Amino acid sequence: MKFTSTLLAATVAIVAAAPSFAQQTYKLSVVPPLAGYRDAMANSINDIGDVAGYASNPLTPQAIVGFVNRGGVTTAVGKLAAKATFSTATYVTPTGLIIGDGDSGDGRPQGIVKLGAKVYNIFSNNGGNTHALKADAQGRIYGYFIRRGTASWQGAMWTPNAKKAGSYKETILGGPGVPWAFNVVGQGVGYGDAPRQTASFWNNTGTRQMQYLQTSPDYTSSVAYGISDNGDIVGTGHPAFASLPLYWKASTGYALTELPVLPGDNYGSAVAINNAGTIIGNSYYGVPGTWTSSPGQFVIWTNGIPTALAALLDPITNAGWSITNVVGLNNRGQIVVSVSNGVVQRVGILTPTP
Numbered sequence: 001m002k003f004t005s006t007l008l009a010a011t012v013a014i015v016a017a018a019p020s021f022a023q024q025t026y027k028l029s030v031v032p033p034l035a036g037y038r039d040a041m042a043n044s045i046n047d048i049g050d051v052a053g054y055a056s057n058p059l060t061p062q063a064i065v066g067f068v069n070r071g072g073v074t075t076a077v078g079k080l081a082a083k084a085t086f087s088t089a090t091y092v093t094p095t096g097l098i099i100g101d102g103d104s105g106d107g108r109p110q111g112i113v114k115l116g117a118k119v120y121n122i123f124s125n126n127g128g129n130t131h132a133l134k135a136d137a138q139g140r141i142y143g144y145f146i147r148r149g150t151a152s153w154q155g156a157m158w159t160p161n162a163k164k165a166g167s168y169k170e171t172i173l174g175g176p177g178v179p180w181a182f183n184v185v186g187q188g189v190g191y192g193d194a195p196r197q198t199a200s201f202w203n204n205t206g207t208r209q210m211q212y213l214q215t216s217p218d219y220t221s222s223v224a225y226g227i228s229d230n231g232d233i234v235g236t237g238h239p240a241f242a243s244l245p246l247y248w249k250a251s252t253g254y255a256l257t258e259l260p261v262l263p264g265d266n267y268g269s270a271v272a273i274n275n276a277g278t279i280i281g282n283s284y285y286g287v288p289g290t291w292t293s294s295p296g297q298f299v300i301w302t303n304g305i306p307t308a309l310a311a312l313l314d315p316i317t318n319a320g321w322s323i324t325n326v327v328g329l330n331n332r333g334q335i336v337v338s339v340s341n342g343v344v345q346r347v348g349i350l351t352p353t354p
Contacts, residue, residue: 065077079119155177155188245281
């Protein structure tokens with residue numbers, strides 16, 4: 001299935017007649033690290049501001065453990081087994097259900113869920129790898145996997161067994177393709193092979209077949225990285241030696257829009273979007289026809305207009321910290337980021353100020 005809506009203009013122009021708006025500013029709060037660990041990275045933030053991620057120490061890189069920061073308190077997720085080498089938390093629902101990845105001692109990622117004090121393998125796949133990305137209000141878990149001895153990744157939904165805690169039924173999503181992200185209603189986005197890598201969408205109805213999103217003949221590939229709970233999608237398109245931030249709006253039938261980048265730049269990417277249409281990503285200058293590019297800047301798009309995120313930060317709370325990555329955002333407008341003070345890596349939350 002392919003969307004056939006007419007391709008919008010190649011670039012969304014910022015014109016003089018565009019409506020003016022007051023740009024949001026942000027205060028930084030640094031998430032307390034997990035006890036006994038120096039560094040921390042985030043994977044997601046939910047709508048009440050809970051963060052899921054993982055902690056590590058630079059001298060013992062195998063000792064990675066998932067954590068959740070909930071109500072300002074950082075706690076460890078735990079591991080599948082005493083001999084496990086790692087765990088991560090990818091998402092925590094507002095009701096406290098924690099999902100992520102972990103191994104049982106062999107280093108192979110398996111999707112995990114924490115119920116009470118115990119960590120369960122959501123669906124053992126006989127020697128393959130499984131990644132759990134999102135959970136909905138019904139406790140269904142969404143992600144992707146690969147079987148042992150196969151070469152193709154596939155999306156999946158795991159439905160809890162009401163009669164046995166920690167037991168799940170697997171439903172394979174249509175493909176061939178890999179969903180990178182899901183929203184809280186079970187819609188997914190990622191890419192499919194068609195014959196080139198093409199941004200794709202999985203709906204949450206019927207047989208949940210993969211649908212190719214609209215693309216451009218100029219792209220050698222495209223990928224969708226983020227989807228809001230109301231179905232809007234963002235990602236990147238790749239002409240030769242380039243990356244362009246893309247937006248597919250649900251209400252237009254997923255017609256394609258190329259987002260503008262910062263003045264003086266020509267390339268960028270979009271990684272996440274919320275229900276208000278706020279988008280985060282980056283913008284940079286690349287020498288045409290080469291792989292040479294500037295370091296770039298992190299960007300927030302409001303009403304389709306890009307602004308450098310650094311220009312919106314509160315100078316007092318941000319003092320001493322540099323943003324090293326933008327990870328995600330929630331429907332309250334909070335943005336979860338990675339920050340560094342030159343010594344340690346921490347998780348930061350950017351909260352909109354009045």
